[in-house]
Amino acid sequence: MKHSQLKEIIKKKASKIEFAIVTNLENGLSEIYEPGKSLSKEFEIYKQQIDNFFKLKKNGVIENTEIFIETYVRPIKVIIVGAVHIAQYLVDFAKSLNFEISIIDPRGYFASEQRFPDMKIINKWPDEAFKEIETNENSALIALTHDPKIDDPALQYALNKKFYYIGALGSKKTHENRCQRLKDAGFNSDQINSIHGPIGIKLGGRSAPEIALSIIAQLVSETYKK
Amino acid sequence: MKNSFDEKILEEANDWLNANQKVVLATVIQTWGSSPRQVGSRMIVNEKGDFSGSVSGGCVESAVVRECIGLIKDNKPCKKIEFKVSNESAWEVGLACGGEIAVYLEKIN
Known part of the structure; x- marks a missing residue:
């Protein structure tokens, strides 16, 4: 992960935005996902599964892939x-x-x-x-x-x-x-x-x-x- | 409802990076059986082996620190490691709880 991306994640957390971090565990590429926003080619094909994880507020690896999703929910x-x-x-x-x-x-x-x-x-x-x-x-x-x-x-x-x-x-x-x-x-x-x-x-x-x-x-x- | 319990590890990683330390982020990505920490639990390690956060209940942290230091010296950006039930006959690192976990290590740079 790039330091710039880490800073962006921290900023989003502080502004109480709900988002997810999507990571390819094989090559180390990662991206921030927000509902309604498009994903890069690398992750676009998994959009449906990412959406599902996000809706369920779940963390985990998409089955039969090397894609890991971590969702961030707003504090209560x-x-x-x-x-x-x-x-x-x-x-x-x-x-x-x-x-x-x-x-x-x-x-x-x-x-x-x-x-x-x-x-x-x-x-x-x-x-x-x-x-x-x-x-x-x-x-x-x-x-x-x-x-x-x-x-x-x-x-x-x-x-x-x-x-x-x-x-x-x-x-x-x-x-x-x-x-x-x-x-x-x-x-x-x-x-x-x-x-x-x-x-x-x-x-x-x-x-x-x-x-x-x-x-x-x-x-x-x-x-x-x- | 899922709570947003947050151990502020990413914020701490940022502080370490701003202090010119090399940082590897370790994240629990999968668990099987009765593992102590849930998926998404995090730990950071620097080049000196200082660490913060956790990926288990203290069972595998020392091995994760070693792997992270190894990754810092390596050319690769990331690595996946798995830990299984410990072997009682050795001083080997493992999960006494009987669970299994997969941990993803990534450099932040």
């Missing part, structure tokens, strides 16, 4: 509501797991740059903040304020947008009250039951990094269930 978007202590650890875990995090917190004193260096924090109420984030069914929400004024509108937004993972911090009692409010707001029981509350898998820990670990573990597990 995770929206955290509440720039609280747990969120600081979640940001660390998310970095090594390559989740793309946005934090929403209308409370300026929480969402300071010093607490979250190099982090995109939207210092607005959820209804306004979500206008700045492109989300879909492959997005996740982690609500951490356990303040209904802030969490509830975010939860409602995520439910309406059918996020694949929605979790909300708070005790069983807090969660019961939350479920009741969502019911009153017109959400059905399937929707309400899809919320992970109390959030996280049971680890037993109570410290901020331990709770962050239990949340991120649940998020990864749910990602593979889908």
